[in-house]
Amino acid sequence: MSQAATLNSATPTVRPARRSGSLGDMIFAAACRGAGIFVLLLLGAIIAGLFIGGWDAFRTFGPAFVTGTDWDPVQEVFGAGVSIYGTVVTAVLALIMAVPVAFGIAFFLTELAPSWMRRPVGTAVELLAAVPSIIYGMWGFFLIVPFMAQTFQPFVIDNFGEIPVIGDLFAGPPFGTGILTAAIILAIMVLPFIAAVMRDVFNTVPPVFKESAYGLGCTTWEVVRNVVLPYTRVSVVGGIMLGLGRALGETMAVTFVIGNANRISASLFGPGNTIASVVALEFGEATMGSLKLSALLGLGFILFVISFIVLSLSRFMLRQRVQK
Amino acid sequence: MSHSSIPGRPKDLKASAALGRKRRRTDLIIRTACFAATIIGVLFLISILGTLFWNGFSALSLKVFTDVTRPPGSDGGLLNPIIGSVIQTFIGTLIGTPIGLLVGTYLAEYSKASPLAHSVRFVSDILLSAPSILIGLFVYQVLVVPFGGFSGWAGCVALAIIVIPIVVRTTEDMLRLLPDTLREAVIGLGAPKWKMITLVCWRAAASGILTGILLAVARVAGETAPLLFTSLGNLNWSLSLSAPMASLPLTIYAYAGSPYQDWIALAWAGALIITLGVLGLNIAARSLLRK
Amino acid sequence: MVSNRLLALAAGLVATVGVTVSAFAQQATITGAGASFPNPLYQKWGEAARQPTGIQLNYQSVGSGAGQAQIRNRTVDFGASDAPMTAEQLTEANLLQFPATMGSVVAIVNIPGVENNRLRLTGELLSAIYLGQITKWNDPKIVELNRELTLPNVAIAPVYRADGSGTTFVWVSYLSAVSQEFQGKVGVGTSVRWPAGTGARGNEGVAGTVRNVRGAIGYVEHAYAHSNNLVTTQLRNKAGNFVTPTTEAFQAAAANADWSAPNFAANLIDTHGATSWPIVTPTFILLPRNPSDATRAQNVMRFFDWAYRNGDAIATGLDYIPLPESVENAIRAAWTAQVQVDGKPVWPAN
Numbered sequence: 001m002s003q004a005a006t007l008n009s010a011t012p013t014v015r016p017a018r019r020s021g022s023l024g025d026m027i028f029a030a031a032c033r034g035a036g037i038f039v040l041l042l043l044g045a046i047i048a049g050l051f052i053g054g055w056d057a058f059r060t061f062g063p064a065f066v067t068g069t070d071w072d073p074v075q076e077v078f079g080a081g082v083s084i085y086g087t088v089v090t091a092v093l094a095l096i097m098a099v100p101v102a103f104g105i106a107f108f109l110t111e112l113a114p115s116w117m118r119r120p121v122g123t124a125v126e127l128l129a130a131v132p133s134i135i136y137g138m139w140g141f142f143l144i145v146p147f148m149a150q151t152f153q154p155f156v157i158d159n160f161g162e163i164p165v166i167g168d169l170f171a172g173p174p175f176g177t178g179i180l181t182a183a184i185i186l187a188i189m190v191l192p193f194i195a196a197v198m199r200d201v202f203n204t205v206p207p208v209f210k211e212s213a214y215g216l217g218c219t220t221w222e223v224v225r226n227v228v229l230p231y232t233r234v235s236v237v238g239g240i241m242l243g244l245g246r247a248l249g250e251t252m253a254v255t256f257v258i259g260n261a262n263r264i265s266a267s268l269f270g271p272g273n274t275i276a277s278v279v280a281l282e283f284g285e286a287t288m289g290s291l292k293l294s295a296l297l298g299l300g301f302i303l304f305v306i307s308f309i310v311l312s313l314s315r316f317m318l319r320q321r322v323q324k
Numbered sequence: 325m326s327h328s329s330i331p332g333r334p335k336d337l338k339a340s341a342a343l344g345r346k347r348r349r350t351d352l353i354i355r356t357a358c359f360a361a362t363i364i365g366v367l368f369l370i371s372i373l374g375t376l377f378w379n380g381f382s383a384l385s386l387k388v389f390t391d392v393t394r395p396p397g398s399d400g401g402l403l404n405p406i407i408g409s410v411i412q413t414f415i416g417t418l419i420g421t422p423i424g425l426l427v428g429t430y431l432a433e434y435s436k437a438s439p440l441a442h443s444v445r446f447v448s449d450i451l452l453s454a455p456s457i458l459i460g461l462f463v464y465q466v467l468v469v470p471f472g473g474f475s476g477w478a479g480c481v482a483l484a485i486i487v488i489p490i491v492v493r494t495t496e497d498m499l500r501l502l503p504d505t506l507r508e509a510v511i512g513l514g515a516p517k518w519k520m521i522t523l524v525c526w527r528a529a530a531s532g533i534l535t536g537i538l539l540a541v542a543r544v545a546g547e548t549a550p551l552l553f554t555s556l557g558n559l560n561w562s563l564s565l566s567a568p569m570a571s572l573p574l575t576i577y578a579y580a581g582s583p584y585q586d587w588i589a590l591a592w593a594g595a596l597i598i599t600l601g602v603l604g605l606n607i608a609a610r611s612l613l614r615k
Numbered sequence: 616m617v618s619n620r621l622l623a624l625a626a627g628l629v630a631t632v633g634v635t636v637s638a639f640a641q642q643a644t645i646t647g648a649g650a651s652f653p654n655p656l657y658q659k660w661g662e663a664a665r666q667p668t669g670i671q672l673n674y675q676s677v678g679s680g681a682g683q684a685q686i687r688n689r690t691v692d693f694g695a696s697d698a699p700m701t702a703e704q705l706t707e708a709n710l711l712q713f714p715a716t717m718g719s720v721v722a723i724v725n726i727p728g729v730e731n732n733r734l735r736l737t738g739e740l741l742s743a744i745y746l747g748q749i750t751k752w753n754d755p756k757i758v759e760l761n762r763e764l765t766l767p768n769v770a771i772a773p774v775y776r777a778d779g780s781g782t783t784f785v786w787v788s789y790l791s792a793v794s795q796e797f798q799g800k801v802g803v804g805t806s807v808r809w810p811a812g813t814g815a816r817g818n819e820g821v822a823g824t825v826r827n828v829r830g831a832i833g834y835v836e837h838a839y840a841h842s843n844n845l846v847t848t849q850l851r852n853k854a855g856n857f858v859t860p861t862t863e864a865f866q867a868a869a870a871n872a873d874w875s876a877p878n879f880a881a882n883l884i885d886t887h888g889a890t891s892w893p894i895v896t897p898t899f900i901l902l903p904r905n906p907s908d909a910t911r912a913q914n915v916m917r918f919f920d921w922a923y924r925n926g927d928a929i930a931t932g933l934d935y936i937p938l939p940e941s942v943e944n945a946i947r948a949a950w951t952a953q954v955q956v957d958g959k960p961v962w963p964a965n
Binding site: 035 | 347348350351354355357358359360361362364365366368369371372375379423426427429431433434435440441443444446447448449450451453454455456457458459461465466485488489492516517518519521522542543546547548549552553573576577580581591592595598599602603606607610
């Protein structure tokens with residue numbers, strides 16, 4: 001602004017800021033700031049709301065609410081243990097299945113695919129991410145569950161059921177639904193997220209690093225393993241945790257296929273529950289003010305805490321690299 | 325180039341050739357695996373879309389769009405869920421977008437690095453990926469219990485809460501992309517800051533911001549869980565927002581679990597409609613961004 | 616410009632909505648939620664009653680448990696539940712309970728090689744199966760009763776209702792009535808702690824799961840088994856006879872109903888009679904005794920009044936059992952006596 005003063009010999013008068021301008025500025029700035037604070041308050045309200053709602057259950061059962069595996073509506077004994085177990089196990093299994101495939105897709109998109117293929121395949125992956133979860137639930141319920149019930153599970157049970165340790169993993173009647181089926185559907189759901197993050201993160205590697213490695217005679221795999229992955233390691237883990245966060249909270253896709261049983265079973269074919277599926281299923285019959293509703297809200301609070309931790313970790317790792 | 329002039333142990337040509345073969349083999353195996361992984365991913369997309377189209381298309385007819393939901397065996401349609409979804413998505417976006425816009429503007433224009441800005445950005449990111457069922461539970465507690473009834477308004481608010489962080493993220497990213505020289509030029513001309521933002525920055529980033537809004541619409545159009553506890557669903561024709569309101573995802577959820585073939589067919593048709601809408605919005609948003 | 620186009624889009628949307636609104640005449644609507652047990656019947660009644668009464672029924676089959684919760688919260692006009700509420704619960708929630716119709720619960724199975732109504736089961740066997748004590752179809756206890764069938768060495772996959780269900784209530788009432796152990800370990804309720812098996816949503820979900828899973832057994836309202844061509848079983852009744860699930864068996868049981876029970880909660884579980892089916896139940900409607908809107912309460916009563924007068928053929932066509940006329944009259948009397956707005960009875964409608 002001082003440049004203007006030096007340009008002319010006659011110093012221009014310093015005009016006071018226009019009234020309407022500064023008033024408008026104040027209002028607008030306040031509105032923006034207020035909106036920001038509103039968002040903060042919103043999250044606080046959600047956390048508080050869930051905690052207060054679940055307070056009855058927390059107070060009645062104490063820490064046993066988190067670890068208890070009883071879910072008995074008749075006796076009014078509620079415990080989150082089975083749901084937490086199901087949530088974590090399905091999510092982790094889903095990740096075990098999804099991460100290698102996502103890595104493969106990201107690797108393919110960044111290094112192997114010819115450039116004419118990158119856009120369509122990349123779009124296809126992103127479209128997979130955009131499909132609503134209820135569609136996954138329906139597809140899983142009408143396509144995967146019958147396949148599991150009539151083909152896959154009987155096959156595994158008949159052929160591997162007798163082997164001592166592995167047989168226990170696949171014991172039980174072929175319901176078609178169950179922990180494994182839910183994990184498979186979840187894996188397909190989070191696959192595109194993780195693949196997209198990995199691809200974006202792989203693309204941030206400065207080309208000079210890769211070119212140097214290629215120049216030394218490295219194969220493509222060696223370049224990825226020794227240059228790209230170490231460079232992007234933190235963000236890759238962040239992306240995986242983002243996928244984990246999604247898988248933990250998924251409701252519709254899981255409710256159709258998890259089998260809805262409040263039991264921890266050793267078998268992957270066994271039915272189970274996740275926090276989201278229990279809440280979705282049992283919410284309808286919980287009267288306002290009842291202990292059951294409080295237990296469901298308490299479950300919601302626990303899920304929020306778990307997601308919060310996972311998402312915070314993921315964000316911490318991702319923001320470091322993909323910072324503008 | 326005799327071996328003696330190169331320091332160190334003499335090179336074992338056989339071993340190095342074997343190593344080279346092994347490295348190439350590993351590379352080939354991994355590359356094939358990655359190609360297979362991509363094929364798997366694309367195959368899943370084809371399977372999902374294929375199943376949708378196969379089952380949904382045969383159930384799709386003009387009646388689906390013009391007739392309300394009827395009992396099983398009575399040849400109904402999906403008009404009220406479609407309208408209900410459109411209304412709730414529209415109003416939810418209407419409520420959520422201005423808030424998201426203002427927050428994104430705050431983060432990009434007013435305060436990039438203050439503690440408040442960091443907190444707001446953090447919270448917005450959490451809300452972006454938080455399980456939507458929890459948002460439904462929260463809205464149930466504040467808008468259903470005190471008022472004693474499920475309502476379309478509660479549904480709209482739940483959707484709005486999901487819209488906000490999406491719009492925040494894209495608005496902030498798009499505004500950040502604008503060069504500072506643009507802002508300096510406008511301020512230099514004497515415009516107050518709020519005019520610079522609204523008249524220049526927003527306009528310049530309009531296509532990006534619109535993309536964010538479209539993506540948000542696509543996301544909430546398919547959400548089921550938040551509506552389970554807020555607008556409940558309604559089998560009859562009703563435009564009243566203070567009563568339970570039908571929506572397409574809820575109807576699909578109810579119909580898909582039923583044993584009636586005509587209802588299951590309608591569920592597929594509804595699923596097809598939602599997916600086409602969502603994918604269409606995504607593609608539109610993407611092409612908008614590229615312009 | 617972008618904003619102009621958005622404006623046009625919004626205007627078009629509003630216009631479309633406006634046009635479609637005018638296309639649909641306003642009708643009197645009543646909302647109900649609850650049991651999936653009578654859902655096929657209520658849907659058909661709703662459709663048939665629309666013209667003659669001008670009332671539009673919006674019934675959501677969300678399960679008896681949810682139905683009770685919703686009418687307690689007064690978020691619907693009436694609730695529907697197979698499980699009767701106790702007198703204390705009804706007083707506390709200020710509700711009137713009356714039956715709409717009667718139906719039966721049957722066991723459905725999916726066993727390779729076993730055809731409709733060939734398998735013989737008893738209440739004790741069913742308890743053991745659902746307690747997880749009998750796990751294979753060729754268990755000696757089952758084979759003993761079914762010597763003429765070849766039962767395969769297939770795991771039993773019990774299926775139960777994952778949502779709060781009156782059908783569950785009826786089923787576990789029966790199992791608890793015939794097995795002390797079941798009563799102690801599981802008990803009676805719309806939602807119980809199942810020791811074994813997997814859950815499915817709605818009668819519909821159970822039917823679908825049993826159809827898909829080899830070795831599955833489940834329990835559903837008879838109409839679902841009938842209309843989906845599922846394999847049902849014989850059951851041994853209190854008199855010791857194995858009965859097939861037929862209309863005659865259901866009606867024989869229904870004839871034993873003691874309607875003098877308070878709040879119309881006649882108990883037809885494991886009732887006497889040589890040919891009675893052991894699992895028959897009335898299904899109930901829950902109405903607020905102090906409705907906030909007299910017209911809506913009246914419309915609910917008008918709907919069911921119409922159904923009692925004209926809906927019997929539809930009910931029997933779906934294998935439900937209509938109520939005796941004396942009971943229907945008693946119900947109307949209860950409407951007059953118990954449902955009031957501002958001290959004035961809501962029924963009969965003027």
